[in-house]
Amino acid sequence: MSVFMDLNLSFCADKSRLRSLIETAAHLGFSTVAVNYTFEPTAKKKQEIPAPMPITDLMDQLPVVQGRSRPIRVLNRLTVVMSDSSHFRPTAPEYRRFDLLAVQPTSEKLFHVACMTLDIDIICITVTEKLPFFFKRAPINGAVERGVMFEVSYAAAIRDATMRRYTIANATSLMETCKGKNVILSSAAEKPLELRGPYDITNLGLLFGLSDGDSKEAVSSTCRSAVLHAETRWTASGIIRTxxxxxxxxxxxxxxxxxxxxxxxxxxxxxxx
Amino acid sequence: MVRVKSRYLLCEINVPDRSRLFLLDDRAVAAAVKAAVARMHGDYGAALCSIRFSVKYLNAHTGIVFLRFPKKCYRLLWSALPFITCIETRGQKIECFLNCLHVGGTIRTCQKFLVKYNTQQLHRMLPKCKSEEERSQVREAILKCCLTRGNKQEFGEESDSEDDEEQ
Structure with a gap:
């Protein structure tokens, strides 16, 4: 059995809150977490891509994972909210500072581009509003072939009843098309109380239309392949790294x-x- | 002989402030679960939840609950549990979330798991101890449950000694 991972903990400037988020995740049994920095470029003015906070700044000693003797592993992740194709600059040196790279497309065209060409690891599915387009087989199959993952986050569903409907609707329509392959479930939690245990998330996959095996993989081995995919992105065929x-x-x-x-x-x- | 089959969910109630756990009672937990199921699965869920659902055990010190669900529909009812954000009791709202640790077919297997889990918690607690007195108490508790593992009577004592540490 693979270890559990949660690849989306929202970053907040409040250090003590972030610390308690990581501690709660370790208590629940997640071996790897990723702190997510959201970057939303707007057309009007140029914005700085946020720099990741080194984890040694945050806490001296990482908490030990429940049921294991190892400390928790913390990664950094950048999510670019794309509303235009120029928002993602594939060669930006700022991207190299992050372990994981994710994109949240807001239109069908951008979704197609993200699936087929962009050099990323994760595509976020919008869960806070009704999806403005339908998922098509071709781009999703392309993404599955390239090893890009689709992410459904559940914290919005916990917060609010309307969001819950959108989350379940969007997730189910995704599962219909991709048949449960390459899907990861993550939290996107801002508070420690929005995190859930790995077994609960596995069972939550039932509501999103995942099968038993797929939903278990969605919190463990698929996440692992996303992390490995991210590692190979900066290497020459996954062998040499400079x-x-x-x-x-x-x-x-x-x-x-x-x-x-x-x-x-x-x-x-x-x-x- | 055929028995009526159930599933027992061993859940941990996680709260930011541990002292508020003492306000909990099993009726409040049952009401919270029923409300969550009704919210998520409507009348159908509420009907299923009224058949054989009960809160079998609640440890207000460690925040452990045993929930019994009918085996046939436990997954459906379980899928509503993550949406519990607070439990209302005695006019107060306790913000919390339930974390499922184990699913068992009998209370016995759940109890065995709980003994193991509590021992593990003692081990996790040891490096976090601040004073020397605390440390020696935890060490003693660990030693005690190492010697008498599997003994039902000792299990009660062990979980008591763990509670002393947490306050």
Whole structure:
């Protein structure tokens, strides 16, 4: 059995609230969570893409997951709300700071683009309003083939009765088309009280039209493949990964000032002399 | 011999403020569950929920409840539980959510699971202890349940000692 993941905890500037969110998630038995930063570009003025807060700033010691001996793993995730195709810039260096990249398309055309071409991991399904379009087989099949996941979040359904109707309606129409494949269920919780346990979410999948097996995968193994998909995005065929080490070298230089700069062969020479 | 089959859901009531758990009683929990089911599944759900549903056990110290549902429709009724956001009792609203820990066919299997779960909680509590006195109490409790695991009578004692820590 794979471990449980919740790939959407809403970011809030209040550190203590975010901390209690992560602690509650660990208590409920989620091994991996992702803190979600929503970015909604508007046409009028240029906006900054939010920078993720390093998790070491937030808490010194991550809480231990329920039923396991490991601390919880916290990822960063960016959700771009797309109302125009220019809103997603595939080469933006800001995107590289996030572990996961998600897109929330607001029209059918953008949904098609997101499914077929954009280099992303997750497509969010709108749950707070009635879907302005129908899901079509072709883009969804394309997304399934490329390994892009569809995300349904349930916190809005807990908050309000009208939202609950929209969530269930949109989720059911998605499941009709994608037959339960590549769907993840996540919370989008802003408060710790909006989180639910993994078994409850699995059962909640029943309302969204998922089968038993699919809904269990929706909180565990499908999430895992989304994370792995995100990891391969920054690598060459998932084998080689390049990272800048400039942040590491100053620390090394502090300890032995001269030696670390010289390569191994030169170092040996210096010692000989 | 055929018996009437039920499913027992072992749920944990999570509240931000633990001291408010003492306000709970089983009637309040039952009313909250019934209201949630009626809200989610309408008259049909309410009808199913009136057949053999009951709150079998409530531990106000640790916030553990046993809910009994008919086996035939327990999944439908369970799907309404995540939508409980508060429990009303004695004129007060307690904000909380239910987290299902285990589903069992008999109370016995649920109890076995609960003993295991409570022991696990003691282990989790140990690194969080602040004073030396607390720590020694938790250690003692862990030791006690290691020695007498599976003994029904000791189980009561063990869960009591856990409660001392949480206050």
């Amino acid at each position: 990272t800048k080490t400039c942040s590491v070298t100053p620390i090394q230089q502090e300890a032995p000032p001269e030696e670390s700069d010289a390569p191994a062969a030169k170092k040996a020479k210096l010692e000989d002399e």
